[in-house]
Amino acid sequence: xxxxxxxxxxxxxxxxxxxxxxxxxxxxxxxxxxxxxxxxxxxxxxxxxxxxxxxxxxxxxxxxxxxxxxxxxxxxxxxxxxxxxxxxxxxxxxxxxxxxxxxxxxxxxxxxxxxxxxxxxxxxxxxxxxxxxxxxxxxxxxxxxxxxxxxxxxxxxxxxxxxxxxxxxxxxxxxxxxxxxxxxxxxxxxxxxxxxxxxxxxxxxxxxxxxxxxxxxxxxxxxxxxxxxxxxxxxxxxxxxxxxxxxxxxxxxxxxxxxxxxxxxxxxxxxxxxxxxxxxxxxxxxxxxxxxxxxxxxxxxxxxxxxxx
Numbered sequence: 284x285x286x287x288x289x290x291x292x293x294x295x296x297x298x299x300x301x302x303x304x305x306x307x308x309x310x311x312x313x314x315x316x317x318x319x320x321x322x323x324x325x326x327x328x329x330x331x332x333x334x335x336x337x338x339x340x341x342x343x344x345x346x347x348x349x350x351x352x353x354x355x356x357x358x359x360x361x362x363x364x365x366x367x368x369x370x371x372x373x374x375x376x377x378x379x380x381x382x383x384x385x386x387x388x389x390x391x392x393x394x395x396x397x398x399x400x401x402x403x404x405x406x407x408x409x410x411x412x413x414x415x416x417x418x419x420x421x422x423x424x425x426x427x428x429x430x431x432x433x434x435x436x437x438x439x440x441x442x443x444x445x446x447x448x449x450x451x452x453x454x455x456x457x458x459x460x461x462x463x464x465x466x467x468x469x470x471x472x473x474x475x476x477x478x479x480x481x482x483x484x485x486x487x488x489x490x491x492x493x494x495x496x497x498x499x500x501x502x503x504x505x506x507x508x509x510x511x512x513x514x515x516x517x518x519x520x521x522x523x524x525x526x527x528x529x530x531x532x533x534x535x536x537x538x539x540x541x542x543x544x545x546x547x548x549x550x551x552x553x554x555x556x557x558x559x560x561x562x563x564x565x566x567x568x569x570x571x572x573x574x575x576x577x578x579x580x581x582x583x584x585x586x587x588x589x590x591x592x
Contacts, residue, residue, distance in 0.1 A: 303348065306356065307369045320371055324350040325385060342390050344399055348373035349382075378403040417536060425479025425533040433486040435470040443468045469504040469519065473529045483508050483517045483531030491517070497525055 305326070312320055331346040352372040359368025376382055378401035386397040397403075435443040445466040470486050485491050491506035492498065493515075498507065503522040508515055508531075515531040565579040 301375050303373050305371045305373055306359070307371065309359075309367055309369055312369060320350060320353055320369060322350055322352060323381070324371075325376060325382065326350065326373060342399070345390075345396065347376035347382075347385065347400075349376050376400075421536055423482075423533040424536055425482075426475075426477065427482070427533075428475040428480055428486075429482065429484060429488075431475060431486075433470045433474055435468050443471070469506065471519070471521070471526075476529075479532055481514075481517075481529035481532045483515045483529065485517065485519075485528075501525075 307320055309319070326348050328346045328348060332343040333346070334343040336344050350371045351374050354370050354372075355366050356368055356370040359366055359370070361367060376385070378386060378397060386395065386401060388396050390396050390399050437443045445468050469489055473481070473486075485506040489506055491508055493508035493510050495509065495511040497509075497518070501507065501520040503520060505520050506528065507518050507520070507525065509518065512530075514534075517528045517531070518525040519528045520526075567578045568575050569578050570576075
């Protein structure tokens with residue numbers, strides 16, 4: 284047992300409740316362990332067991348501490364200046380990979396120590412709920428401009444109205460003339476240009492197709508989204524050429540990368556497409572000359588030196 288020290292290194296006054304100092308006799312420590320105690324060693328303290336936990340556990344909760352630092356205290360030197368004591372600074376054990384063997388042990392009631400002592404899964408569940416709420420509040424980065432109507436204009440500033448003749452009128456055009464008296468062309472440029480405003484969706488809810496190659500006979504003013512570009516690029520056909528309209532730069536606010544989100548709290552959520560997700564975290568393989576090799580290769584392996592002869 285020991286007194287708690289005040290921590291004055293931060294703003295305010297804090298108690299280091301989690302840190303404990305333990306003293307070991309140097310020779311006895313070496314005879315027991317075969318070596319001196321060192322950082323990373325785990326110590327179980329039976330006198331700190333909690334028999335009256337606040338949950339429904341029927342066993343006493345054990346207390347494990349990890350040695351963080353080992354020093355020689357000033358009180359551990361004899362009159363001849365020989366060291367006899369070791370002082371170990373210990374902190375509570377956390378659920379991490381290096382302590383898996385301890386946390387997987389049976390607690391006595393059929394559960395593992397991880398089920399009783401670890402808060403890892405609870406923290407993950409809380410974090411997933413926070414992310415799910417953030418996805419609901421702000422599903423994508425940047426600014427949503429889909430609800431804004433864009434009036435197409437000509438170079439002289441007038442509204443760009445389609446030239447309709449009697450031979451051009453079909454069922455859809457006739458309906459448009461009945462509703463609005465005029466038919467507007469699609470906008471020739473993106474008027475909402477700024478930081479993360481491009482979403483790859485045509486303005487005014489205009490229909491569009493998508494794919495990896497342009498269609499053969501497009502209509503003037505039609506839109507097409509190229510999905511083989513990263514980010515995806517939206518093009519508009521001006522009657523002769525496909526003109527780049529905007530890029531789909533808005534993306535999800537999470538860090539999924541390319542992992543599967545077919546189930547769980549993020550089911551059917553859009554997956555962020557970035558260089559990190561498609562190249563750095565690339566785990567795909569390719570078959571070259573009958574040999575399966577990973578697509579992600581370091582330059583030292585991809586560009587091997589060869590002899591000139």
